[in-house]
Amino acid sequence: MFRVAAGTPMTKELLGEYMVKHKQEIEDRYKKLHKAYKNKYEIDTLPKKPDWKPDNRIPVNFAKYITDTMNGFFVGNPIKAVSDDKEVSKYIEFLDQYNDQDDNNAELSKICSIFGRGYEMYYVDDMGNIGITYLTPMDAFIIYDDSILERPLFFVRHYKDADNVERGSWSDGETVQHFVNRGSYQWIDEPKVHGFDGVPATEYLENEERMGIFESAMPLINAYNKAISEKANDVDYFADAYLKILGAKLSDEGMSDIRTHRIINFDGNEANEMIVEFLQKPNGDTTQENLINRLEKLIFQISMVANISDENFGTTSGIALKYKLQAMSNLAKTKERKFISGMNRRYKLIFSNPVSGMKKDAWTTIRYQFTPNYPANLLDEAQIASQLSGVVSKETQLKVLSIVDNVQQEMEQIEMDQDKTGYNTDYPTARTAVTDELLDKAARTAE
Numbered sequence: 001m002f003r004v005a006a007g008t009p010m011t012k013e014l015l016g017e018y019m020v021k022h023k024q025e026i027e028d029r030y031k032k033l034h035k036a037y038k039n040k041y042e043i044d045t046l047p048k049k050p051d052w053k054p055d056n057r058i059p060v061n062f063a064k065y066i067t068d069t070m071n072g073f074f075v076g077n078p079i080k081a082v083s084d085d086k087e088v089s090k091y092i093e094f095l096d097q098y099n100d101q102d103d104n105n106a107e108l109s110k111i112c113s114i115f116g117r118g119y120e121m122y123y124v125d126d127m128g129n130i131g132i133t134y135l136t137p138m139d140a141f142i143i144y145d146d147s148i149l150e151r152p153l154f155f156v157r158h159y160k161d162a163d164n165v166e167r168g169s170w171s172d173g174e175t176v177q178h179f180v181n182r183g184s185y186q187w188i189d190e191p192k193v194h195g196f197d198g199v200p201a202t203e204y205l206e207n208e209e210r211m212g213i214f215e216s217a218m219p220l221i222n223a224y225n226k227a228i229s230e231k232a233n234d235v236d237y238f239a240d241a242y243l244k245i246l247g248a249k250l251s252d253e254g255m256s257d258i259r260t261h262r263i264i265n266f267d268g269n270e271a272n273e274m275i276v277e278f279l280q281k282p283n284g285d286t287t288q289e290n291l292i293n294r295l296e297k298l299i300f301q302i303s304m305v306a307n308i309s310d311e312n313f314g315t316t317s318g319i320a321l322k323y324k325l326q327a328m329s330n331l332a333k334t335k336e337r338k339f340i341s342g343m344n345r346r347y348k349l350i351f352s353n354p355v356s357g358m359k360k361d362a363w364t365t366i367r368y369q370f371t372p373n374y375p376a377n378l379l380d381e382a383q384i385a386s387q388l389s390g391v392v393s394k395e396t397q398l399k400v401l402s403i404v405d406n407v408q409q410e411m412e413q414i415e416m417d418q419d420k421t422g423y424n425t426d427y428p429t430a431r432t433a434v435t436d437e438l439l440d441k442a443a444r445t446a447e
Helices: 012-037 062-075 086-099 101-115 215-239 252-261 285-303 318-324 326-352 360-365 378-387 394-399 407-417 420-424 433-446
Strands: 002-004 080-083 117-124 130-135 140-145 152-160 166-171 175-181 185-187 201-205 243-246 275-278 366-369
Touching (some): 012 062, 012 140, 012 152, 012 185, 012 215, 062 215, 062 285, 080 086, 086 101, 086 130, 101 201, 117 140, 117 152, 117 326, 130 326, 140 201, 152 201, 201 326, 318 326, 326 366, 360 366, 394 407
Antiparallel strands (some): 117 130, 117 201, 140 152, 152 166, 166 175, 175 185, 243 275
16 A cells, blocks of 8 residues: 555655556566466466476466456346435436446456455546546556545556557546656646545455455465476376387387387397387376365365365255355455445545535445345245245345345335235235126125
């Protein structure tokens, strides 16, 4: 975390100082994590072996598997932001649709899993609407004050343009200004008011330590890649073993004939004293397999993400499945709390801009619903929901059902579908024209 004293003004020198620190962090850490997700590991950088030795380099992309599995579990079901205030709820729905926020949330979650942190930036677009976009920590950073509250002071984003010139912008709590790097950092315009009540960006965290989800397992992944590559080298070696012939001298033509026809035929009185066999080095297959299996198990244990591709995983159901996903669920709960903190700041900043048309404190009415992407058993869910009838509210009852995306809309639809006459009398519900006719006839007879 970059920190300066509260009240420090942004200058070209300060920008240059922290751009250098940020770029050093990119080189030392973020590039390695990004390469790992793209299946580029340490195995590719090891020294080459002699030409006569097999030299397989097999990277196994655990980083991507762990990240995407966790991301699917965490935001496979989109995050729902709802409010009891209908105007606020309606604006949130428009904002999410306008910015394709479900996809933004998924990408932001993935960025946090890879790098341990990610950024969200807010702006007013050409249409006069509030825009939301995500950025990786390779593209942006926040400078905080040195107080215990760690208030954001400056948000800096940078990029290379089509001419490979570094450009970017910085924002504080009131203004935004653009810069360019031509040997030194220079301002290219005057500061402009951005309209938000605070630095128009939010840092989302994977955890308080800002560690990527697979970062602690990287040494194990590198060891796994090395072990499985050596295993492949051994396979190549055994497929191309040397033939040892003692007691006879072969001509070039004889060696070629053996290689072509794969037949060895020696005659003569001393044939029984000849030795013809393949040279083999000691077989370490069992040791290698044990190491590979142990490393794979540890990778998933340390990352706390379930290996859902394991053949034994699919045979588990019910509470046993929940126990297998417990570690990943705990991890998701921690991330959920960090995301809620980030989303609170998102809507607090957006509602502070007059363009939104919302009251500044309307963000306090918003509730967030995270639905972990567990394998769904609709029959069990329906039975549980049915048994909750009369015990809890209708809203809580509907939350049990994974097929219900929006509980509030579902309740409104149920109310619209109800037979109001039937529920206000002793008449049966779900009446048809035939039952209405019979009821009328019965009433006339009674009279």
